[in-house]
Structure formats: C-alpha cells, structure tokens
C-alpha cells in the first residue's frame with residue numbers, strides 16, 4: 001500500500017538519489033542540453049523534503065498534489081512542469097483515500113503520466129522522460145494482471161525503467177533542448193529519463209522498506 005508515510009519515504013529516497021546523482025545528471029544534460037538538470041532535480045526534491053513537515057496534516061491526495069506544486073515551481077526548466085503535471089493530475093484520482101493499493105497506484109501513475117505527455121506533447125521514442133514512463137506503465141499493468149503484489153510489481157518496474165532509460169541512448173531527440181542538436185543527440189542518455197529512473201527506484205525502495 002502507498003500510504004502517506006510511504007509517500008514521504010518515497011520523496012526522501014528520491015531526494016537522496018537526486019543529490020547523489022546530481023553530478024551525473026549535470027553531465028548528461030551538459031552533453032545534450034544546458035547542464036542544469038542535476039541542479040534542477042536536487043533543488044526541487046530538497047525543497048519538497050524541506051516542506052514535508054508542513055504537509056503532515058494533509059490527506060494523501062493533498063500531499064501528492066502539493067508535491068506536484070512544489071516540484072513544478074522548484075525544479076523549473078522543462079522538466080519541472082512535467083513532473084508537476086504527473087503528481088497534480090495523478091493526485092486528482094486519489095480522492096480521500098488514505099492508502100493506494102496496487103491497482104489505485106496504477107491509476108495514479110497512469111493518469112499522471114497522461115498529464116505529463118499532454119503537457120509535453122510527447123510520444124515514445126522522442127528521447128524524453130516518457131521513454132521511461134511508457135515501459136514502466138506497460139510492465140506495471142502486465143505484472144498486476146499476472147497477480148503480483150505491489151513490491152514485486154515495482155521491482156519489475158525498476159528493471160523496465162532501467163531498460164527504458166538506456167534505450168534513449170541511440171534515439172534522436174525530437175523534444176526539448178536536445179532536439180536542437182538533431183543527429184548529434186544520438187549516442188547520449190536522456191537526462192530526464194535518468195531522473196525518472198531514480199524516481200521509480202525511490203518508489204520501489206519506499207515500498208520495500
């Protein structure tokens with residue numbers, strides 16, 4: 001179950017991963033963008049962690065929505081509004097539920113990611129963070145239908161996210177700053193796909209804990 005406590009753990013884990021991988025995200029974005037993705041993600045998640053005590057009294061749906069607002073305004077760049085949309089649109093599916101089971105978490109992610117791609121006007125193989133979320137959602141649905149529990153589903157999703165992230169390397173970027181490079185974007189891993197992989201990893205870790 002994803003409860004408020006698990007959601008807080010998810011964000012703490014994500015903040016740790018973004019700080020640990022700040023330099024890696026910087027280098028990836030320096031290669032095909034403007035080099036700020038590490039700073040952007042670290043700033044957004046650090047601010048979120050800083051604000052968590054204030055969210056203590058909110059219900060789960062409100063926590064997820066607030067999270068989207070904090071990420072939207074503190075990550076900045078192209079990726080802030082996209083991560084913001086994921087959480088804000090996803091949160092609208094939560095209602096007054098105190099916990100999400102595997103099926104409700106799928107709905108949250110599915111609707112959230114639809115918000116992300118609507119905002120980004122992106123599709124698969126554009127070499128963006130969606131190249132992680134699309135295979136993650138497919139794997140999630142498959143694993144849920146196969147009768148797996150949340151922990152096992154998310155473990156499968158981490159593998160799918162890693163493959164999706166690596167699959168961006170040979171792609172030609174068609175969205176965002178990397179698209180300005182045309183053919184020269186080929187051969188580099190997408191920074192947003194990489195931070196999305198860490199976000200999925202952090203979610204899995206919070207459920208496993």
Ligand code: ADP
Nearest residue numbers: 037077078079120122128129175176191192193
């Ligand atoms: P900026 O490019 O404004 O500096 P960031 O460096 O924080 O923003 O984020 C770049 C990442 O955002 C890219 O690696 C890509 O994954 C993602 N991205 C950019 N534009 C789009 C889009 N239209 N749709 C989906 N993802 C996008």
Ligand code: MG
Nearest residue numbers: 033034036037
């Ligand atoms: Mg950038």
Ligand code: MG
Nearest residue numbers: 034036077078
């Ligand atoms: Mg930028």
